Structures are given as structure tokens and as C-alpha cells.
Amino acid sequence: MKKILGLFAICLSFGAFAGNNDIYITQTGTGLTLTIDQIGATNTVGTSSSRAILSGTSMTVDIDQIGDTNSFLASILQGNSSSWTWSVTGDSNTGTFAVGATGDAQNSDFDYITVGDSNTFSWTQGAAATATGGNQDFSITGTSNAYVGTCEVVGCINNWTISGNSNDITTTQTGSADHQITATLTGSSNTVTIDQTDTTSTNVVNLISTTSSGTIDVDQCASGC
Numbered sequence: 001m002k003k004i005l006g007l008f009a010i011c012l013s014f015g016a017f018a019g020n021n022d023i024y025i026t027q028t029g030t031g032l033t034l035t036i037d038q039i040g041a042t043n044t045v046g047t048s049s050s051r052a053i054l055s056g057t058s059m060t061v062d063i064d065q066i067g068d069t070n071s072f073l074a075s076i077l078q079g080n081s082s083s084w085t086w087s088v089t090g091d092s093n094t095g096t097f098a099v100g101a102t103g104d105a106q107n108s109d110f111d112y113i114t115v116g117d118s119n120t121f122s123w124t125q126g127a128a129a130t131a132t133g134g135n136q137d138f139s140i141t142g143t144s145n146a147y148v149g150t151c152e153v154v155g156c157i158n159n160w161t162i163s164g165n166s167n168d169i170t171t172t173q174t175g176s177a178d179h180q181i182t183a184t185l186t187g188s189s190n191t192v193t194i195d196q197t198d199t200t201s202t203n204v205v206n207l208i209s210t211t212s213s214g215t216i217d218v219d220q221c222a223s224g225c
Contacts, residue, residue, distance in 0.1 A: 025052045032059040039066045041090075046073040055103065057081055068092050068116075078103025088114040091142075099125040099134075100153075107133045117143045126152020126175070135159075140167060147171075155179070165189050178202055185209040185216075194218045 021043045023036060032054070036045060043065060046052035052074040054061065059082035063072060072086060072095040079099065086095060093116065099105050105125060112121060119142065125134045134153045142164045149158070149171040156173045160183040170193045173179040178201045181194060190211055196203040196219070203220045 022047070023052070025054070027053070028055045030057045032056050032061070034059070034061045036062070037064045037066075038070060041067045041069055043067065043070045044073075045071070046075075047071075051075045053077065054079060059083075061085070063087070065093060066090060071095065072097075074098070076100065076105065078105065079108055080104045080106045081108070083109040083111075085111040085113075088112075088119055089116060090119075091116045092118045094120045096122045097124065099123070105134070105153075109135045109137075111137045111139075112147075113139045114145060115141045116145075118145065120146045121148070123147070123149040124152075125156070126150070138162075140164070140169075143167070151175075151179070158182070160184065162190065163187060167191075169193070171195070173197070173203075178204075180204045180206075182206045183208070185211055185214070188212045188214065190214045192216045196220045197223065 021038060021040070023045045045063060054074065055077040057080055059079050061084045063085065064087045065072065066089045068090045070090065070093045074097050076097065076099040099108065123136065133155050134151055135157045137159045138147065139161045140147065144166045145164065146168045147170070151173045152175060154175045155178045156175065158171065158181045160169070162169060162183065163186045165187045166189045167187065168191045171181065172195045174197045179196045179198055181204065185192065185207065188211055191214070194205055196205070205218055207216070209216065
């Protein structure tokens with residue numbers, strides 16, 4: 001009987017770790033504190049038809065996903081003076097964030113931390129005048145990870161730490177004031193593409209690279225790269 005109960009407990013444990021949990025959120029209001037922890041595989045926060053929609057001032061959002069093939073699809077309509085953290089541990093996870101497309105997202109801060117392989121992350125902040133003062137910190141550790149970022153804000157600041165091989169990083173920054181990227185790149189066969197357009201002020205890229213067989217392309221333009 002003890003052996004049977006022990007086996008039953010193990011089965012329950014595996015079932016809980018298997019994942020396949022879905023979370024859908026529509027939030028409007030000021031001062032939200034949201035924490036989500038998902039452990040397992042194939043978990044989702046939002047889907048293509050039922051997104052995680054957040055709108056409010058002074059929000060603090062912390063999402064942790066541990067496992068493989070998890071996804072996070074969020075539309076942050078308005079979120080000035082807010083901070084978001086998305087932490088991913090595992091392989092083949094995907095995330096898509098649309099920030100400030102229909103409302104103010106000034107003075108926002110976003111942290112992305114991933115440890116694993118073949119993870120994909122897409123970040124868009126803007127469009128144009130709806131967002132100012134964006135600050136993004138990205139830490140990517142692993143192999144064959146992909147990041148695509150578009151920052152259509154006034155004064156977009158990015159800080160990257162990328163460690164691993166065959167990672168693909170693409171960033172486009174537009175707007176009319178003081179874009180900055182500070183990046184530390186370690187590994188081999190990484191591809192980094194940076195396009196910065198600034199009509200009135202200064203674009204800055206500070207890149208420290210310890211890499212072999214890498215491809216780095218930086219374009220800084222006054223009217224469009």
C-alpha cells in the first residue's frame with residue numbers, strides 16, 4: 001500500500017509540472033501589482049485571440065515562466081511610470097510585447113531575463129509620440145535565441161548582456177532624442193543588427209564584443225536607415 005501511495009504521489013507531481021495552463025487578463029487601473037509564476041511546459045499568458053491586456057499608471061508586473069515552449073503575448077495599452085519583468089528559464093519559449101501603441105508609456109522600465117536555447121522575444125514600444133523615456137534591460141544566456149526590438153520613443157535606452165552562440169539580435173530605434181544602446185556580447189556566430197534614426201539629437205552605441213565568427217551591423221541615420 002505504501003508503494004502504491006508513493007507512486008500516486010509521483011504521478012501527481014509529474015502532472016502538476018506538465019503545465020498546459022492558460023492565463024487571460026484584461027486590466028485597467030492605477031497602481032497594479034501583478035505577479036505570475038508558471039512552472040512546466042506549454043503554458044501561456046494570453047493568446048493571439050485573447051491577449052493579456054494591461055492599461056494603467058504606476059504598474060509593477062513580474063512574470064516568471066520556467067519550462068519549455070511557454071508563451072507570453074501582452075498588449076500594454078498605456079503604462080507610464082511602470083515597470084515590467086519577464087523571466088524565462090527553458091527552451092523554445094516565445095514572447096511578444098506591444099507597449100504604448102494607443103496610450104502614454106513614458107518613463108517605463110522593462111527587464112527581460114532568459115536562460116535557455118531557441119527562445120524568441122519581440123518587443124515594440126511606441127508608436128512615435130505616444131511613448132517617451134523607455135528603458136529596457138535584456139539578459140540573454142544560451143544558444144540560438146532571437147530578439148527583435150522596435151523602440152519608437154523619445155529617448156530610448158537599451159542595456160544588453162548576451163552570452164552564448166548563434167544568437168540573433170535586431171533593434172530599430174526611431175524618434176527625435178538621444179537613443180542609447182550599451183551591449184556586452186560574448187560567444188560565437190552571433191548576429192547583431194542595430195538601426196538608429198534620430199532627426200535632432202545624438203545616437204549612441206557602446207558595444208563590447210568578445211566573439212568569433214560574429215556579424216555586427218550598425219547603422220545610424222538622420223532620416224531613416
